[in-house]
Amino acid sequence: MPRSRSQQISIEDTPYYHCVSRCVRRAFLCGQDPISGESFEHRRGWVENRLLFLAGVFAIDICAYAVMSNHLHVVLHINQRKAADWTRLEVLQKWHQLHKGTLFTQQYVRGEQQADFALALVEASAETYRARLMDISWFMKELNEPIARQANFEDKCTGRFWEGRFKSQALLDEAALVACMAYVDLNPLRAKMSKTPEDSDFTSLKKRVYFAQQEKQPKALFPFIGNPRLNMPEGLPFQLPDYLELVDMTGRIIREDKRGVIDASLLPILQRLNISSDNWLCIATQFGSRTGHLVGKEHAIAHYCESHHRRRKPRMQSAKLLG
Known part of the structure; x- marks a missing residue:
């Protein structure tokens, strides 16, 4: 039985969430329908423009996103401080x-x-x-409903365009956050929609790479502000160059279809988060299938379950991948 959204989202435990919306009735969000041959590629722009617009309205920051052929991924950060200061x-x-x-x-x-x-x-x-304006359910509603209306008008039909509920996963620690972001950024590569991560259109990674070449960060995305420290500003607790190198190296292994070992000495993020190279490759490529609605190291999930009086610990095998 699905849990209510209020039970799945707890700002006290984590402000970071991975959300996925999927189309129904063999509907296409974008890409090309292999049966009819009709292209829906232009709808990618609809989604990205709406997503980045909402980032400037809500007290919810966008950490990562990827628009796929019949679904979209987005990693969100609930910014309570921003909402309180308005x-x-x-x-x-x-x-x-x-x-x-x-x-x-x-x-x-x-x-x-x-x-x-x-x-x-x-x-x-x-x-x-x-x-x-700091509620993820409202954010996803304001993202999905206009897209559904546009698509239905274009398809000359009525009814549901999206599944009734979007999927959400609580990212309980930094290891879960970086693994999920990399998984989202590498989605088009795994689906063979692009040859390199930086060539993946309508993704957060391509936008970050474009601005990084100008020694900037995109204003519409939650910025990378470096490793945790005192008086830390708001942003992702990683170095941007380290993250880009991590995704690039993981992408090379995926692209070459090799199960080889990543040299952890070249990946400072994995060293700091104490994630083994073998575990990283597994979780970065199978995040969606190997995790439940709670993602984090074993102690983080155990603490969450204890604080919420939950007897059953969900998918603890996924926690071990991060440890």
Whole structure:
């Protein structure tokens, strides 16, 4: 029996989540239908543009994404601090980029004088919107619904375009986070949609590589800010060059169809996270099939289950791959 979304997402345990949405009725998100020969490649732009737009509206950061032929992957970071720092006006302005709001919230944004009862309603609405703007379920809804409407209009049909529920996985520690990000960035390579990771269109990795060549990081993506330290700014706890090297070397092994050993001495991230080379190759290529809705090292999963009073520890064999 599926667990409710509120039971799967716990900011107290981790702000990082891997979400997957899949199409139904043999629908194509993008790519080419092998039966009809019709191309849906242009829909990749729909998804990427919407995803990056939402990153500027929600208090949810995008760590990684990949748009595939009939599904999409995204690794998200819930940014509570960002949402808490927004003023009431900022919250309403952001929400109005998605929906009209109420008559009173519209008046407030325009700076019109309002009675006390109206201000009280505006304040209540703003707090409701603030909570929604750091809610992954709302984020995925605002991502998927417009795409479904566009695709249905183009296909001249009605009904579901996406499966009813998106899949979400809690990434409980840094090892789970970097493994999941690499898995997402390497999705097009494993599917033979591209020959190299940096050539994978409509992925976070290609965007990061493009900006890295200009010695920048894309503003729409959660930045790499280096290894954990005191007074650490918000961002991914890894060095960008280390991560790019990790993905590149893993991609070379996948592309050459070899099971060879990665030289851990060349991969600082694996050394710091104490992940063996053999385990890394397995988890980076089989993350989706070898993990459940909780991903992390064994002690992280055990702590999560204990704090949530869960007797059954899900898929502990996946934890051992990270250790």
